Each structure stands twice: as C-alpha cells, then as structure tokens.
Amino acid sequence: MKMNRALSLALAGALGLSLLAGCGGGSTSTPAPAETGSAETTPAETGSASGVIKIGGIGPLTGSAAVYGLATKQGAEVAVNEINALGGLQFELDFQDDEGDAEKAVNAYNALIGDGAQIIYGCTTTTPCVAVAAETNAARYFQLTPSASSTDVTAGRDNVFQVCFTDPNQGITAANYIKDNGLGTKVAVIYNNGDAYSTGIYNAFQAQADEIGLEIVSVTTFPDDTNTDFTVQLGEAQKAGADLVFLPIYYTPTSLILNQAKTMDYAPVFFGCDGMDGILDLEGFDTSLAEGLMLMTPFNAWGEDERTVTFVTEYQEAYGGIPNQFAADGYDCMYAIYEACQAAGITADMSAQDICEALIAQFTAADFSVDGLTGTGMTWSTSGEVSKAPVVVKVEGGVYVTQ
Amino acid sequence: MKTIAPGRKRLVNNIITYGMVIAAFVILQVLNAGGMLSPSLQGQLVPICAYVTMAISLNLVVGISGELSLGHAGFMSVGAFSGVVANLSLQSVLPSGPVRLLVAMVIGAILAGIAGTIVGVPVLRLRGDYLAIVTLAFGEIIKNIINILYIGVDENGIHFSTQNEMALNLAEGGKAILKGPMGVTANVKLSTFTAGFILVLIALTVVLNLVNSRSGRAIMALRDNRIAAESVGIGATKFKLTAFVTSAVLAGAAGALYAMNYSSLAAKKFDFNTSILILVFVVLGGLGNIRGSIIAAALLYVLPELLRDFYDYRMLIYAIVLILVMLATNSPFFRDLKGRFQEWLRERAMAKADAKAKGGKGHE
Numbered sequence: 001m002k003m004n005r006a007l008s009l010a011l012a013g014a015l016g017l018s019l020l021a022g023c024g025g026g027s028t029s030t031p032a033p034a035e036t037g038s039a040e041t042t043p044a045e046t047g048s049a050s051g052v053i054k055i056g057g058i059g060p061l062t063g064s065a066a067v068y069g070l071a072t073k074q075g076a077e078v079a080v081n082e083i084n085a086l087g088g089l090q091f092e093l094d095f096q097d098d099e100g101d102a103e104k105a106v107n108a109y110n111a112l113i114g115d116g117a118q119i120i121y122g123c124t125t126t127t128p129c130v131a132v133a134a135e136t137n138a139a140r141y142f143q144l145t146p147s148a149s150s151t152d153v154t155a156g157r158d159n160v161f162q163v164c165f166t167d168p169n170q171g172i173t174a175a176n177y178i179k180d181n182g183l184g185t186k187v188a189v190i191y192n193n194g195d196a197y198s199t200g201i202y203n204a205f206q207a208q209a210d211e212i213g214l215e216i217v218s219v220t221t222f223p224d225d226t227n228t229d230f231t232v233q234l235g236e237a238q239k240a241g242a243d244l245v246f247l248p249i250y251y252t253p254t255s256l257i258l259n260q261a262k263t264m265d266y267a268p269v270f271f272g273c274d275g276m277d278g279i280l281d282l283e284g285f286d287t288s289l290a291e292g293l294m295l296m297t298p299f300n301a302w303g304e305d306e307r308t309v310t311f312v313t314e315y316q317e318a319y320g321g322i323p324n325q326f327a328a329d330g331y332d333c334m335y336a337i338y339e340a341c342q343a344a345g346i347t348a349d350m351s352a353q354d355i356c357e358a359l360i361a362q363f364t365a366a367d368f369s370v371d372g373l374t375g376t377g378m379t380w381s382t383s384g385e386v387s388k389a390p391v392v393v394k395v396e397g398g399v400y401v402t403q
Numbered sequence: 404m405k406t407i408a409p410g411r412k413r414l415v416n417n418i419i420t421y422g423m424v425i426a427a428f429v430i431l432q433v434l435n436a437g438g439m440l441s442p443s444l445q446g447q448l449v450p451i452c453a454y455v456t457m458a459i460s461l462n463l464v465v466g467i468s469g470e471l472s473l474g475h476a477g478f479m480s481v482g483a484f485s486g487v488v489a490n491l492s493l494q495s496v497l498p499s500g501p502v503r504l505l506v507a508m509v510i511g512a513i514l515a516g517i518a519g520t521i522v523g524v525p526v527l528r529l530r531g532d533y534l535a536i537v538t539l540a541f542g543e544i545i546k547n548i549i550n551i552l553y554i555g556v557d558e559n560g561i562h563f564s565t566q567n568e569m570a571l572n573l574a575e576g577g578k579a580i581l582k583g584p585m586g587v588t589a590n591v592k593l594s595t596f597t598a599g600f601i602l603v604l605i606a607l608t609v610v611l612n613l614v615n616s617r618s619g620r621a622i623m624a625l626r627d628n629r630i631a632a633e634s635v636g637i638g639a640t641k642f643k644l645t646a647f648v649t650s651a652v653l654a655g656a657a658g659a660l661y662a663m664n665y666s667s668l669a670a671k672k673f674d675f676n677t678s679i680l681i682l683v684f685v686v687l688g689g690l691g692n693i694r695g696s697i698i699a700a701a702l703l704y705v706l707p708e709l710l711r712d713f714y715d716y717r718m719l720i721y722a723i724v725l726i727l728v729m730l731a732t733n734s735p736f737f738r739d740l741k742g743r744f745q746e747w748l749r750e751r752a753m754a755k756a757d758a759k760a761k762g763g764k765g766h767e
Binding site: 061062096097101102103106107108109110111113114126127128130131133134150152155156192193194195196198199200203207223 | 441569671
C-alpha cells in the first residue's frame with residue numbers, strides 16, 4: 001500500500017512536471033507572436049540577429065504518409081547544409097509534423113510563424129497543402145511545395161509554387177508517352193479511388209487517352225493503400241487482354257501487384273508515375289520482380305551526373321538508404337529558394353511579407369531558371385506550376401535506366 | 404441543513420460549468436485583443452470549440468446513456484460536408500458570412516440528425532459490445548460514402564454523382580464542391596471563435612437541460628438498470644434514441660463549424676481515429692461528467708501543440724501523459740485527496756452556516 005502511494009505520488013509529480021513543461025513551452029512561445037505582430041514595423045528581429053533566413057517546413061513525420069514527409073525533410077536538410085557551407089546567405093530549417101492532416105498542418109503553420117519563420121516550405125501531401133496555402137495566401141508568406149501535386153494547391157494563389165509535376169500533367173504525359181512509343185495497344189488501369197493523387201492522375205490519363213485514341217480496356221480500383229489482394233483487378237486486366245497496365249499509385253501496393261501478377265503468369269508492361277519511385281528501396285521486396293517496370297520520375301538516384309552522385313552520397317551518409325524523388329524535390333526546393341533569394345537580393349532582416357512579394361516576382365521572372373536534381377532549367381509560370389522535362393526510367397538489373 | 408439539497412447542488416454545479424466556459428471565452432478574447440495570444444493558440448481556438456462540442460455530445464451517449472459509440476466522427480463528417488455544400492452553394496444568395504455559417508451549421512445539424520436516426524433505430528436494439536462494433540461500422544460506411552461522392556453546383560441546382568467529376572454534367576460556370584477522395588479543396592472559411600463559443604454554450608444548455616429533465620432521468624435509469632426501468636414503463640428505444648439523435652445533431656453542428664475553419668477537407672479525416680480521439684476526451688474527462696469532458700477536450704487538444712518543441716518525442720510524451728492522467732484520476736491516493744478536499748469544503752460551508760445562524764440569533 002505504501003509502495004502504491006509512493007508510486008502514485010511519483011506519477012502525480014511527473015504529470016505535474018510534464019504539464020508545467022508544456023506550459024513552459026507555451027509561455028516561451030507567447031512573446032514570439034508579439035514580435036511577429038510588430039514585425040511590420042521592426043521586421044523579423046529573430047532573423048536579423050544571426051543573419052539567418054528561417055524556413056518553416058511542414059510535412060508528415062508520423063502517420064501513414066511519414067515516409068514521404070521524412071524524405072522531403074531529409075532532402076531539404078542535405079541542401080541546407082550544403083548552402084550554409086558555402087557561406088553567404090544562411091538558412092535555418094524548422095520542420096514540423098502535420099501527420100498528413102489539414103488541421104494539424106494549419107496548427108504546424110501557426111506554430112512556425114509564431115516562431116518567426118519567414119518562408120514556408122511544404123506541405124508534402126495535397127490536402128494539408130491546400131489548407132496551409134489558404135493561410136499563407138492571406139498572411140502573405142511565400143510557400144514552395146516539394147510534392148503536393150494537385151492543381152488545387154496553386155489555383156488562385158499567387159504565392160504558392162510547386163517543384164513537382166501536377167497530377168493532370170503526369171496523366172497526360174503518361175498517355176502521350178505510351179502512345180508515342182508504342183508501349184502498349186490495350187491498356188488496363190488499376191488505381192486507388194480513395195486517394196487524391198491517384199484519382200487526379202487517372203482522370204487526366206483517361207481524358208487524354210480518349211483524345212489521342214489510346215484504347216483502355218479495363219479500369220479497376222482499390223480503396224486504400226493497405227489493400228493486400230489485387231488478383232481480381234489483375235485478373236480483369238488479363239481477361240481483357242491488356243498488354244500494358246498503368247498504375248498511378250504508390251509503391252507499396254505496386255510491390256504486391258507485381259508479385260501477384262508473377263504468380264498469375266501475367267506479364268504485361270507495368271507503367272507507373274512518380275509515386276512509384278522508392279520501390280527498389282522497399283524492405284523485403286525482391287527487386288527482380290520490378291525488372292522491366294517503367295515509371296515516370298523526375299529523379300534517378302543511379303544517375304551519373306556529379307550533382308546526383310554527391311547528393312546520393314551525402315544523403316546515404318546522413319540517413320542511410322537511397323534517396324527517392326521526394327528527397328530530391330526537397331533538395332531542389334531549397335536551392336530554388338536559395339537562388340531566388342540571391343537573385344532578388346533578399347536578406348534575413350526583411351519581413352516575411354516583403355520576402356514573399358520579392359520571391360513571387362523572382363520566381364515568375366522570365367529569366368529565372370533553376371537547375372536541380374529533378375530537372376534542368378526549371379521555370380515557373382504565374383500559376384505556380386513548374387515546367388521541366390519529364391523523364392521516364394526503366395528498371396534494368398535492379399537500377400533505373402533513363403529512357 | 405446538514406447537506407445541500409440535490410437540486411441546489413446541481414444548480415451550483417451547472418453554474419460552475421457555464422461560468423468556466425464563459426470565463427475562458429472572456430479571458431481569451433481579452434488576451435487576443437491585447438495581442439497576447441500566439442498565432443499557434445489563435446489557430447487552435449475554433450477546433451477546440453468543435454472538439455469540446457463533440458466531447459459534450461459524445462458524453463451524452465457514452466456517459467449519460469451508457470452506450471459505447473465508436474462512430475461519432477461519422478456524424479461530424481455528415482455535418483461537415485453538408486455544411487460545406489450549403490456554404491458554397493449559397494454563396495451568392497447569402498453574402499453575409501455569419502448568416503451563411505449559421506445556415507450551414509443548422510443544415511449540418513439536421514442532416515447529421517437524420518443520419519443519427521437512420522443509424523440509431525436499428526443499432527439501439529443492440530447492447531454493449533455489439534452496439535460498439537455496429538456504430539464503428541456505420542462510421543466507416545459514412546466515411547466511404549463521402550469518399551466516392553461528387554457534388555457540384557451550377558445555376559440549375561446541386562448535382563450528385565458517384566462516378567467522377569465529369570459525370571456531374573455541370574453547366575457553364577458551375578463548380579464541383581466535393582470531389583470524391585480529394586474532398587473539398589476550395590472552401591470559404593467562415594468560422595470564428597465567437598461562433599464556436601456560442602455553439603459550445605448551446606451544446607451545454609441542451610445536454611445539461613436534457614440530463615436534468617424527466618427524459619434525462621429516464622435515460623439514466625435505463626443505463627443503470629434496464630430491466631427495472633422498463634418494468635416501470637420507461638420505453639427503452641424512445642429514450643435511447645432521443646439521446647443518440649441529440650448527440651448526432653450536436654456533432655453535426657460541430658462538424659460544420661470545424662469544416663468552415665479550413666479551406667480543404669477530406670473524408671479520410673473523419674475516420675476511426677477521430678472517433679477514438681473524442682472518446683479519449685470523454686473517458687479522461689469522466690463518463691457522464693460534462694465539465695470534465697470540456698476541460699479534457701481543451702487540454703488534450705492543446706497538449707500536442709505545446710509539445711512541438713520536443714520534435715520526434717512529441718507523440719510519445721503525449722501518450723505517456725494520457726496514461727499518467729488515466730492512472731492518476733483512478734488512483735486511490737487522488738480519490739482520497741479529492742474526498743478530503745470536498746469534506747473540508749463542506750465543513751467550511753457548515754461552519755459558515757452555523758456562524759450565520761448564531762449571528763442571526765444574536766440579532767434577535
């Protein structure tokens with residue numbers, strides 16, 4: 001009994017302390033907003049003190065989309081370290097978790113601007129990104145997303161820019177590529193109708209295929225990435241005689257589809273989009289299954305140009321594993337911001353609102369282009385969409401080979 | 404004069420609850436006006452109001468009526484999406500923001516109430532674990548239906564489809580509001596803290612009045628002993644359904660308030676996890692304890708945000724705090740302490756009363 005009392009006292013003490021710690025965190029962050037409140041008159045004191053531009057990153061670090069959020073965070077960190085090592089303009093990246101949820105993303109955004117962030121980098125996924133974009137647009141913060149690929153992210157917002165292809169753009173490019181290269185005559189599509197990314201690509205693919213006369217013989221869906229059985233969908237594609245299966249989905253379900261197709265003795269060409277990048281790095285996946293798989297990805301980790309090699313080495317040293325296109329997009333985001341800041345002459349003591357206007361002007365300037373890992377000569381339209389050449393790779397011998 | 408009359412005690416209790424909510428609102432408004440609130444806390448005010456309302460309404464089902472419901476987020480979802488559709492389709496007819504918010508919340512509440520009736524009639528025939536599982540399933544069904552639903556609006560009215568955006572056949576100038584798994588991506592934000600506060604007050608009034616009414620006593624009698632209650636002529640279905648539908652209506656209004664605070668919203672948000680989150684608020688605040696639900700919902704919502712400084716350990720610390728609170732509120736030590744505190748209060752009140760009585764006599 002005495003033991004019990006001591007224990008409950010200790011627990012109560014711990015609870016009290018943790019609550020106090022929580023309150024402490026709250027009260028230390030309270031003065032910050034007052035500073036930002038007066039930021040109009042005395043622009044971003046926090047930034048000028050050390051001459052560092054504060055970038056607030058948002059993405060899922062926990063939850064089902066954590067793998068993408070972590071990649072965008074780590075890719076960006078590699079770039080920030082490189083940029084800071086150059087001397088000159090210094091960056092500080094504060095990356096906050098949004099759990100892939102709009103509500104948490106807005107909370108993360110509010111926390112970041114409370115801490116004096118001047119530029120917003122993110123979000124990783126679409127729905128949170130749209131919610132945050134509405135906030136940044138109203139408060140005039142510049143926002144650059146590495147991977148939120150829906151057109152809804154940038155629609156009607158002059159301050160939001162993307163580094164990734166938009167979903168419709170990917171669907172259209174895929175349809176054209178398949179048609180132009182004669183990869184298949186009868187196409188089957190398997191997509192996730194519970195997912196914005198997958199549905200967005202499929203809709204554009206279907207529309208473009210109808211227009212250019214690409215025959216789609218079977219369209220099947222699955223509701224969630226946790227699905228494990230695709231034999232029905234594959235069986236339907238096989239029965240319809242499809243010689244190419246288009247998979248605008250993420251790599252986890254793809255790995256199962258490839259495996260199940262093999263056991264069914266069904267060997268069409270499988271064609272995927274950028275969400276499939278990372279499949280070769282998937283734990284416990286037999287890479288020989290992916291042999292011949294084609295996918296559109298802006299980034300090839302086995303590329304031989306110097307920058308890619310450096311990035312991959314640095315990334316592996318810091319975090320282990322092969323970086324995927326999310327990491328590369330994150331890396332490019334940081335360099336795009338860096339080059340725009342240099343070109344526009346942005347300094348750390350400018351207010352977030354001034355930085356926003358200067359960066360918008362710089363990104364949409366006719367002579368502004370960025371060479372990155374995911375494309376050379378990337379330019380941005382006033383709508384915020386990036387323009388770069390799509391790359392199709394084929395898996396050969398366990399690595400990507402650019403087509 | 405030894406004990407306070409139960410009626411009076413209830414009144415005092417209710418006044419404390421109302422007073423607490425009003426005081427919190429006034430303090431926050433004053434702080435906000437003085438620029439003392441961090442942007443982080445400012446942004447959390449509306450969701451806190453929505454979750455507090457959710458916790459109050461779920462407590463009515465779980466605490467007062469004694470039925471474990473695991474699908475409460477489903478009703479929130481119905482309210483949220485019908486509210487958004489109302490908001491966006493009435494944009495030109497009702498230009499005033501607050502009026503449109505009110506209309507959206509009322510529509511959300513009504514539709515959630517209809518969903519609650521549809522779910523409640525068959526489900527409330529079940530008891531205990533069966534009821535929990537079936538409500539869980541209904542929550543998932545609602546989520547999946549909204550996930551395939553496409554809704555658009557043009558000058559001819561509202562169009563529905565379960566196929567895709569093209570199948571809506573919108574006329575020129577029409578716009579798609581709800582786009583299946585993509586959800587709502589162009590919502591117009593209307594929610595304010597004041598609206599949230601009013602909603603919390605309404606929810607509080609409805610639930611407290613229901614609990615203290617004849618129906619409320621019947622509901623609690625059914626919870627405590629169904630056979631005894633039925634033997635004295637209390638109809639189980641009627642009263643259980645009253646509690647369930649009232650709860651769904653409030654959840655719908657909370658959902659509409661929540662939705663109107665964000666410019667994008669997907670059906671995925673209102674899954675099993677959200678239902679459980681609200682259940683955690685209710686259980687931690689105390690089953691049947693409305694004031695406890697309010698405090699628990701507000702504190703547990705703010706906590707993960709305060710823990711942002713801990714980065715990777717944030718959710719771990721959150722979970723540990725949850726466990727500790729659960730242990731602490733159930734430990735005999737704390738119960739003892741609480742009992743002694745109440746005794747001390749009672750003694751003090753009695754001493755005062757005695758002194759008054761003596762003083763009164765002295766005057767005579």
